[in-house]
Amino acid sequence: MHTQSESALAPLPLPDAPFLAALVGAGGSGKSRVARAFPPDWRLELDSFRQQASGSPGDQTATPTAVTVFRELLEARLIRKMPTLVDSTNSERGVRAYLLQRARHWRMPTVAIVVRTSLDECLARQGARPPAKQVPPDAVTRQRADVPTTGQLIEEGFDAAYYADELDLLGLLLRRSATADPDPLNDVRHTFGEDLAGVFTWHNGREHGFATGTFAVADREITVRWMDDGDPYDHHWQAQLNQACTDGCPGPLWVKVNDAADVHSVYLGGAPDEPWCDGCDSHGLAVG
Ligand SMILES: Nc1ncnc2c1ncn2[C@@H]1O[C@H](COP(=O)(O)OP(=O)(O)O)[C@@H](O)[C@H]1O
Ligand SMILES: [Mg+2]
Structure with missing residues (x-):
C-alpha cells in the first residue's frame, strides 16, 4: 500500500x-x-x-x-x-x-x-x-x-x-x-459478486489444476473450487454437494457453477448441472 x-x-x-x-x-x-x-x-x-x-x-x-x-x-x-x-x-x-x-x-x-x-x-x-x-x-x-x-x-x-x-x-x-498487489479474490468477485467475495477464503495450497475455497458466514459454509485443466475455454467453478457419491464410493460430489444463483441452488440441495465424483473418476466423469 x-x-x-x-x-x-x-x-x-x-x-x-x-x-x-x-x-x-x-x-x-x-x-x-x-x-x-x-x-x-x-x-x-x-x-x-x-x-x-x-x-x-x-x-x-x-x-x-x-x-x-x-x-x-x-x-x-x-x-x-x-x-x-x-x-x-x-x-x-x-x-x-x-x-x-x-x-x-x-x-x-x-x-x-x-x-x-x-x-x-x-x-x-x-x-x-x-x-x-x-x-x-x-x-x-x-x-x-x-x-x-x-x-x-x-x-x-x-x-x-x-x-x-x-x-x-x-x-x-x-x-x-x-x-498494485494482485487481488486473490478477483476471480471470485468477478463470478460471484462483491458480497460473496467478502466472505470467501481460499484454502491453503493449490493442487495441480484446481484451487479450493469456502464461502462462510457464522456457522454455515459451502465449498467451491476453481478448475483449471490447461484449456483456456474449459476453466470453470464447481461447488461441493452436501452428499457423497454412492454407498460404494464415498467420494465427494461436485457440480459446475456459473454464478451466485448456481451456488445458491447447491446450498439449497439442488444440482444446477450433472454432478461429478472425484472418487469414481478423477477425470470428472459425470455420475449423476
Ligand atoms: N473523459 C471521459 N470520457 C468519457 N466519459 C467520461 C469522461 N469523464 C467522465 N465521463 C463520464 O461522465 C459522467 C460524469 O463523470 P463523473 O466523473 O461522475 O462527473 P462528476 O463527478 O464531475 O459529476 C460519468 O458517466 C463518467 O463516466
Ligand atoms: Mg462525482
Whole structure:
C-alpha cells in the first residue's frame, strides 16, 4: 500500500508532502473519474455521504448532513496530515474559502484541480446517469459558469492549481494499477459478486489444476473450487454437494457453477448441472 505520496504521484507535478487537493468542476464534468487516478482512500466525496444519508447521491435534503460528515472527516484528516482529495463541485468561492481556511489552520499545502469540461458535455452526461445522480440543468449551468481559472484559484490562496487535462492522470492511474498487489479474490468477485467475495477464503495450497475455497458466514459454509485443466475455454467453478457419491464410493460430489444463483441452488440441495465424483473418476466423469 502507498504510504508515501511521492511514490504514488510520480507522473504528476504535485508536492511530495501530503496536501489537500480540491477538484473543481460542474456536475458531470468528470471529477469522480479524475478522482480514480488517486489512491481511493484519499477521497472525500459529498455524493457518497448524501447517498449514505438518504439512499440517493443527488438528494439535496441530505446535503446538510453530508456537509457535516464531510467537515468532520476533513478536520480529522487534516489534523493527522493525511493526503486528501475533495471530490465535490467546489464551484462556489465560499466553499473553497472554507477548504483553504481549514488547510491553512493545519498548515497543509493546497492544490486545486480544475475539470473544465464544456457545459454541453456536462449536460449531455447528465442524461446518461441514473436519475438519482442527475444534477438539474440550471444547477449544472450555474456551476459551469462559476468554475474559476487556475490563475483565479492561485489568487484565492491555493498553493498550486492545474487543469485536469494538463495532467497525466491516466498515466498515474495505470501506474498505480500496474503496481498494485494482485487481488486473490478477483476471480471470485468477478463470478460471484462483491458480497460473496467478502466472505470467501481460499484454502491453503493449490493442487495441480484446481484451487479450493469456502464461502462462510457464522456457522454455515459451502465449498467451491476453481478448475483449471490447461484449456483456456474449459476453466470453470464447481461447488461441493452436501452428499457423497454412492454407498460404494464415498467420494465427494461436485457440480459446475456459473454464478451466485448456481451456488445458491447447491446450498439449497439442488444440482444446477450433472454432478461429478472425484472418487469414481478423477477425470470428472459425470455420475449423476
Ligand atoms: N473523459 C471521459 N470520457 C468519457 N466519459 C467520461 C469522461 N469523464 C467522465 N465521463 C463520464 O461522465 C459522467 C460524469 O463523470 P463523473 O466523473 O461522475 O462527473 P462528476 O463527478 O464531475 O459529476 C460519468 O458517466 C463518467 O463516466
Ligand atoms: Mg462525482
